[in-house]
Amino acid sequence: MKAIRGATTVDKDGVEEIKESVKELMTEIRAQNDLKQDDVVCVMFSNTSDLHAFYPAKAAREAGFFNAPLFSALEPEIDGALQKCIRVMVLVESEKPPKHVYLRGAVALRRDVTSIINIALDGPAGSGKSTVSRLIANKLNILCLDTGAMYRACALECVKHGVSVSDEKSVNELISAINLTVKHEGGVQRTYLDGKDVSEEIRKPEMSMLASSVSALGCVRTKMVQLQREIAKMTSCILDGRDIGTNVLPEAPFKFFLTASPEVRANRRADENLLKGFNTPFEEVLADVIKRDEQDANRKIAPLKQAEDAILIDSSTMTIEEVVDLILNKIQEKI
Numbered sequence: 277m278k279a280i281r282g283a284t285t286v287d288k289d290g291v292e293e294i295k296e297s298v299k300e301l302m303t304e305i306r307a308q309n310d311l312k313q314d315d316v317v318c319v320m321f322s323n324t325s326d327l328h329a330f331y332p333a334k335a336a337r338e339a340g341f342f343n344a345p346l347f348s349a350l351e352p353e354i355d356g357a358l359q360k361c362i363r364v365m366v367l368v369e370s371e372k373p374p375k376h377v378y379l380r381g382a383v384a385l386r387r388d389v390t391s392i393i394n395i396a397l398d399g400p401a402g403s404g405k406s407t408v409s410r411l412i413a414n415k416l417n418i419l420c421l422d423t424g425a426m427y428r429a430c431a432l433e434c435v436k437h438g439v440s441v442s443d444e445k446s447v448n449e450l451i452s453a454i455n456l457t458v459k460h461e462g463g464v465q466r467t468y469l470d471g472k473d474v475s476e477e478i479r480k481p482e483m484s485m486l487a488s489s490v491s492a493l494g495c496v497r498t499k500m501v502q503l504q505r506e507i508a509k510m511t512s513c514i515l516d517g518r519d520i521g522t523n524v525l526p527e528a529p530f531k532f533f534l535t536a537s538p539e540v541r542a543n544r545r546a547d548e549n550l551l552k553g554f555n556t557p558f559e560e561v562l563a564d565v566i567k568r569d570e571q572d573a574n575r576k577i578a579p580l581k582q583a584e585d586a587i588l589i590d591s592s593t594m595t596i597e598e599v600v601d602l603i604l605n606k607i608q609e610k611i
């Protein structure tokens with residue numbers, strides 16, 4: 277018999293939060309250990325005393341894990357212990373060595389068994405970062421975080437509330453209370469404002485310049501960078517943006533700076549716009565790309581810049597597949 281250990285945390289002592297975290301933890305334990313129903317002898321949960329809303333064992337049973345006996349217990353209150361934490365021990369009949377799983381805030385409990393990979397992919401507008409990071413995330417089975425989408429959501433929030441992006445005081449008030457979440461559904465990032473899916477709305481061409489302007493404000497960057505770091509701490513991911521390698525994750529072990537000539541990038545953006553149903557003339561897209569580069573690269577806080585230790589890739593004459601292969605090879609060389 278073998279024992280598989282695992283732990284995770286929840287943001288809030290709520291029924292849904294506990295159900296979601298337990299399901300995520302058990303899904304990962306099952307996948308990493310290739311478990312079948314019959315392999316499992318019993319599952320024992322414990323949780324810290326700040327969680328009362330739902331039994332983890334009941335959450336696991338409701339989510340279909342497992343037929344074996346399940347059990348939950350409350351942990352004693354211990355000073356300095358990780359908060360809102362759910363632990364599990366799964367006893368299994370198996371010859372294979374157990375793979376222990378620590379997720380979310382619980383990663384901090386066992387750095388020895390959790391190897392989080394963070395990849396920084398920065399570059400100017402239209403350099404292909406989003407497509408490349410989605411493909412790499414798929415290949416490596418990690419998350420991809422499009423940080424530009426978060427700044428676009430901030431810009432949309434300003435538009436929705438009639439706040440000018442040049443009115444820093446009002447933007448600060450609005451963004452400090454923003455209810456912005458990103459979820460990954462079927463490998464695709466969806467962006468939510470106040471629980472409403474705004475993933476398409478933020479891609480409208482007019483949102484690009486507004487996102488660039490709002491992203492230059494310190495209050496906006498502080499809030500977004502904090503969210504990005506929290507996500508990167510919890511899970512292996514590739515983050516695409518402008519300042520990931522220089523500012524968000526300066527310690528990231530893998531850093532790339534993807535670029536291409538303004539004309540090539542404008543062409544790609546114009547094609548993308550067309551696919552989304554926006555027929556923007558090439559000259560207009562090119563002017564927007566150049567203006568945005570200038571604005572993003574010359575702002576005072578965390579400007580668009582290649583990190584000194586980032587690998588520069590000029591994709592002007594490369595296909596997406598060539599860029600993806602190059603990045604994967606570079607990562608492989610270092611692992």
Ligand code: DC
Nearest residue numbers: 423424425427487488491517518519
């Ligand atoms: O990648 P994108 O075009 O969706 O980004 C929109 C704007 O957001 C971009 O012009 C600058 C800003 N941005 C940023 O300042 N820092 C990031 N990490 C990502 C985007």
